[in-house]
Amino acid sequence: MRFGNPAYLLALLVVPALGALLLWAAWARRRAMERFGDPKLVERLRDGSPAGWRAARGAMVLVASGLLALGAARPQHGSRTEIVSRRGIDVVLCLDLSKSMLARDVAPSRIDRARAELVRLLEEEPGDRIGVVLFTRQTMEYPLTTDHEAAQRFFLQAQPWEFPAQGTNIGAAITAARELLQRDPLSARRSKVILVITDGEDLDGDPVAAAREASEAGIQVYLDAIGSTVPEPIPAFSPDGRMVGYERDSRGQLKHTQFTPEMEQQLRSVASAGRGMYFRPRQGEVGIEAIRRHFSGLRRAEVAESQRTVYAELPWPVLGPALLLLLLAALLVPERVVPRRREEAP
Numbered sequence: 444m445r446f447g448n449p450a451y452l453l454a455l456l457v458v459p460a461l462g463a464l465l466l467w468a469a470w471a472r473r474r475a476m477e478r479f480g481d482p483k484l485v486e487r488l489r490d491g492s493p494a495g496w497r498a499a500r501g502a503m504v505l506v507a508s509g510l511l512a513l514g515a516a517r518p519q520h521g522s523r524t525e526i527v528s529r530r531g532i533d534v535v536l537c538l539d540l541s542k543s544m545l546a547r548d549v550a551p552s553r554i555d556r557a558r559a560e561l562v563r564l565l566e567e568e569p570g571d572r573i574g575v576v577l578f579t580r581q582t583m584e585y586p587l588t589t590d591h592e593a594a595q596r597f598f599l600q601a602q603p604w605e606f607p608a609q610g611t612n613i614g615a616a617i618t619a620a621r622e623l624l625q626r627d628p629l630s631a632r633r634s635k636v637i638l639v640i641t642d643g644e645d646l647d648g649d650p651v652a653a654a655r656e657a658s659e660a661g662i663q664v665y666l667d668a669i670g671s672t673v674p675e676p677i678p679a680f681s682p683d684g685r686m687v688g689y690e691r692d693s694r695g696q697l698k699h700t701q702f703t704p705e706m707e708q709q710l711r712s713v714a715s716a717g718r719g720m721y722f723r724p725r726q727g728e729v730g731i732e733a734i735r736r737h738f739s740g741l742r743r744a745e746v747a748e749s750q751r752t753v754y755a756e757l758p759w760p761v762l763g764p765a766l767l768l769l770l771l772a773a774l775l776v777p778e779r780v781v782p783r784r785r786e787e788a789p
Contacts, residue, residue, distance in 0.1 A: 454512035458505055465501040503772040510765035519756055531570035532634040532741050533587055533627070535620035536561060536594075539641035540603045541579045541611045542690060543700035545678045546642070548671040552678075557640050557669055558599055560731035565591040567735055571742075572633070574623045577601050578616035580608040580647055587627050604680045613641060613713065614648030617664060621657040634741050635662040637717070638734065642670040643706030650709070654717030664717025666710045667734060674699035 538561070544554040565573060573594045575585040585597040603609075620637040624630045637657060654664040677690040677698045690698040707723065714721035722733050 451515040507768040514762040535574040537616040580610040612647040613650040614653035617653035663719040665719040670702040
């Protein structure tokens with residue numbers, strides 16, 4: 444047995460005070476009758492409730508008062524554990540759409556493989572809310588939603604050659620993702636994550652400072668690097684999506700993309716500033732499996748935080764008798780008893 448509102452047990456102190464008041468009232472009534480006249484004559488003339496009825500009514504009121512105080516304290520018995528709410532996590536996916544992501548060192552290409560793996564990630568947990576930021580030097584955003592199919596259509600349909608301002612600005616992507624989360628009031632009570640998938644060729648901005656700002660806002664920043672350490676030519680595409688060869692510089696030389704140790708060090712610094720993790724998959728992979736396992740741990744933490752112990756309430760075993768006693772005291776105990784007048788002998 445426990446009480447949900449134990450402070451209300453202090454109301455039990457009113458019961459002895461009320462009992463003392465009733466005793467004083469009975470004593471005062473008796474003294475008044477004694478002063479009125481001869482006790483035997485007053486008893487014959489008295490027209491009211493007998494002392495026994497008054498005592499019974501007072502006892503009922505006292506017991507009912509005690510039971511009401513116990514009921515207000517919410518007696519409870521037994522317990523069970525339940526999930527208050529399966530809140531999930533809020534994830535903003537930042538996908539690099541620079542032209543270097545068209546490289547084919549990851550089959551069929553970096554960008555196509557990353558998108559396919561992201562679709563798998565979204566199928567893992569439908570309870571998560573997903574936002575999307577596509578970025579080069581600029582960003583395009585899709586707000587947080589539980590409609591994963593809509594979020595998938597957003598990043599599946601966009602193509603690198605559709606972005607006029609090429610290059611890579613990871614800092615701008617992280618800032619856009621942070622603002623996306625902060626604008627949504629529902630994110631205040633959920634775990635918040637930014638996942639950046641990039642080949643690491645950051646040419647603009649300050650991603651470390653952006654990640655630090657996100658961390659200060661309670662958002663973790665994760666980096667997933669994609670691409671090989673071997674120079675890879677960058678395919679060139681026409682506006683209608685046909686491959687027309689490879690990208691060349693102003694001198695006609697092939698453009699290559701390569702994941703360097705300097706890029707890896709920068710991405711590690713970004714993840715550290717964002718209090719997240721850096722994922723570097725094996726050659727030819729994206730690393731979504733490691734990300735999925737880590738996100739599963741975040742979801743388990745969310746569920747653990749939303750668990751609570753629920754106790755069975757026992758109001759009526761206490762409040763029921765209290766209400767019954769009050770009803771009996773008010774209705775069944777006569778307020779006045781008029782004795783039958785005796786007939787005088789002639």
